[in-house]
Amino acid sequence: MSQLLTTLLLFCLLPSVDPLFCYTCVFPAISPLDCLKFPTRCPPGQLCLSSKSVGKRGDFQVILYEKSCVLPVFCGITGEKFAMGVNFTFTNDCCNTQLCNGVSTNSAFFGPSTLLSVLMIFLYLQ
Template sequence: MKSVLVLSTFLVILSVGETLMCYTCIFPSLTKRDCLKFPRMCQPTETCLLSKAVGKKGGQRLVLYEKGCAPTSLCGVCGTKTAMGIVFTYNNTCCSSDLCNQTAGVMPWLALSLWPALLLTLGLSSC
């Protein structure tokens, strides 16, 4: 009986360790650091997301940044979306360690992980 309790406790600890803690913005922000963010525990099937969307209104370029937990199917996805009556082109990137989507300065490992996205943005992508 005691070994069952120990094993159950161990499995609970392991299952808790499988989820990520990511920053989530309450609203999209106009700068990388401007987000009103809070840490959030993601679902086991989610990863940390960073999204940048660029649009134009009256000749003015607008950039929106979002972050949060997201399904891995959204990683590396780019496309268009409409917000505030403006069509934005967005690009999603993901990371998979706790609070890795903070963007308070680019961490070396994050910069390396963004190279593929940068290369795609420079002309290899259809977005």
């Protein structure tokens, strides 16, 4: 009986693991302020992601932002993707505290209507 009591006591003293909540954008946005974000509970072992993609084709340039949960292997990387004639360079930054991938304070505002103009690009990127 004392062994069972000791096991239960040790189990109660273990630290609890709180789930990590991160912001997730409904759609990628061309401004961090355009992100239609909502808190999402991340699966165990994942971190909060803030990703920025810069797309260029000639003089045309668009910057896209995305927020979500991601496996740590995708954190701190930069890469390239080519879609619909536009070359995108992306950077993934991660953090591990509650809702830490919120809105950046030093970003410019472009208004929600600009999201519709590049929505088709995003649909083909995925």
